[in-house]
Amino acid sequence: MxxxxxxxxxxxxxxxxxxxxxxxxxxxxxxxxxxxxxxxxxSPDIAVEKLSEAAHNPKNHRYSASRGLPNLRLAMATRYKKMWDVDLDPDTEVVTTIGAKEGLTHLMWVLLGPGDTAIVPSPSYPIHLAGPGFAGATVITVPMLDPASSENDPGDDFFDGLVTAWEKATVKPRVIICSFPHNPTSACVDLAFMERLVNFALEHDVIICHDFAYADLGFDGYKPPSIMQVPRAKECCVELYTLTKSFSMAGWRVGFMVGNKEIVAALTKLKSYLDYGTFQPVQIAAIVAMNEAQSxxxxxxxxxxxxxxxxxxxxxxxxxxxxxxxxxxxxxxxxxxxxxxxxxxxxxxxxxxxxxxxxxxxxxxxxxxxxxxxxxxxxxxxxxxxxxxxxxxxxxxxx
Ligand SMILES: Cc1ncc(COP(=O)(O)O)c(C=O)c1O
Missing domain, CATH: 3.90.1150.10 (Aspartate Aminotransferase, domain 1)
Incomplete structure (x- = not known):
């Protein structure tokens, strides 16, 4: 068939x-x-208890809001302020997703179509490489790390690859997907690297989708930077955050996309056609996890x-x-x-x-x-x- x-x-x-x-x-x-x-x-006990309590309320059995409850988006914006000192408007710069994976995949649908190209590092989390294709676009890969290197530092290698790929591309990419700390290589970057990426995007008029699934998993005092910390990032970037790893809530399917208003509005519109949001008791429990189990x-x-x-x-x-x-x-x-x-x-x-x-x-x-x-x-x-x-x-x- x-x-x-x-x-x-x-x-x-x-x-x-x-x-x-x-x-x-x-x-x-x-x-x-x-x-x-x-x-x-x-997952945090407090979230499990809240889920159970909210599930007993029949009002929560109805369809929910696909863009996420206002208090859930507010909780996300509050966490960004606390963790990365980034101001986000919960109404226009945050949309809830059914996990980062769903968010990223559907994001590709609104950003890409047949004939478009996207730059994706290889190796990468499989949906990063497959997502643009689901939207009909073609992927141009760039090496994530020098395979012979003993360091998990993408540094200049990644940028050289990016520049070469850009120069060689006959159809200029509309999107660059990246993710740090990186799955599978564990490559980590600093804020200066993020600044370089944002400058590249502004200069070349390309959108950066940064998957921040390991936002809270830095070791030995290292604190992964959010791309949204870079001035002017909101002009060209969106970032995905998820409760999957940070709160060990993998099965709950709660994630977010934050950043550029127009892109947030576009994904919100698509999602309003596609889904009715995560089960409301799950959203309520996610609010409690973010507000009351902050540590x-x-x-x-x-x-x-x-x-x-x-x-x-x-x-x-x-x-x-x-x-x-x-x-x-x-x-x-x-x-x-x-x-x-x-x-x-x-x-x-x-x-x-x-x-x-x-x-x-x-x-x-x-x-x-x-x-x-x-x-x-x-x-x-x-x-x-x-x-x-x-x-x-x-x-x-x-x-
Ligand atoms: C880079 C990356 N993004 C997204 C995910 C999945 O996140 P979610 O459970 O929110 O869909 C993973 C899970 O392994 C991941 O490694």
Whole structure:
């Protein structure tokens, strides 16, 4: 049968890993699972209680507002002020989305159409690479990092790639998608980098969509910058924020897009045709989470940082040298030299078969990701130590 829009999608390599994981578990093996960035930590109690209370009120069973309740948008604007000293008008510069993923995908529908192009780094979170295509547009990839580099710093490499891609493009891109701290590479940037990006966008009349999914996950005192902190960002940028990682509310599907008024209005209009908003008790509970559990993201950050340390220390101890990321919930590990004859998919399969450890093969995040596997910090420290012992046995060629 012929299908539209999904035909060009590459086969989902993560499905192969999931299949192997399921088989191993069915055979009784205990797989330490770093595969999927699906937070294992609970959502704030206060949000769960509020959800349950609000769900008992039949008024909340009706359709809600697709752009989000006014108090939810206000809570988002208040958080931006507190965290990044950014002023946002909750009525015109904030729209609620059904998670960042839905927001970004539909954002592409309003910004792009057939014949348009978008610049996306590779590797990237899969929807960043696929989203423009769902809108009929073509993606131009730029390397996220130098694959041989041992640092998680996009620096000049990324900008050089951006400039080259711009110059070479016969149809000038309308959109640049980026996301820092970055999934899967954990690349982190400072405010000066964001300023450079905004200046580039203003100069070339292009829109920047910054996915800020790991906004609250910086380590060792590093605080990820919001692109909205840059003066004049509102002229050319929008940013996605989500409660998924910051408040460990992945299944609740609450996100936001903030920034440029015209783009916020356009997405709001599209969404008014497409959906009736997240279930109202969920929106009410999200307001409570943001207003009354403001320090919850800090508590999560401490846990993720400890997990990062355990995994990084363990990997380096067994001879797999991996730099410690400054943010995100991922470790982006270059396949050790002694095993570099494996593709990332083969290596990830090998780790399941021989070490009972599941990772994500880098190639699943675009061609630029091959040669690496990604560990998501979703296992506790004890299980992480178990994984290190397994890896040591399974990788005898490490020094
Ligand atoms: C960069 C990035 N954006 C968005 C998401 C998903 O966010 P949400 O659950 O809000 O759709 C993820 C989840 O892994 C992500 O890594």
């Amino acid at each position: 012929e299908f539209r829009r999904i035909n060009g999608l590459p086969p989902y390599v993560f499905a192969q890993i999931n299949g192997l994981k399921a088989e191993a578990r069915a055979a009784g093996r205990d797989i330490v699972d770093f595969g999927f960035g699906n937070p294992d930590l609970p 919850y993201p800090d508590e999560l950050q401490v846990i993720y940082q400890a997990r990062r340390d355990t995994l990084i220390d363990g990997l380096n101890r067994i001879g797999w040298e991996v730099p410690a990321p400054k943010g995100s919930m991922f470790i982006w590990a270059r396949i050790p030299e002694q095993y570099r004859d494996h593709s990332s998919l083969d290596f990830a399969k090998y780790l399941i078969a021989e070490a009972d450890v599941a990772t994500s093969p880098g190639v699943g995040f675009g061609d630029g990701g091959d040669g690496h596997v990604r560990f998501a910090l979703i296992e506790n420290e004890l299980r992480t130590q178990q994984a290190i012992r397994n890896l040591k046995k399974a990788l005898p060629k490490l020094g």
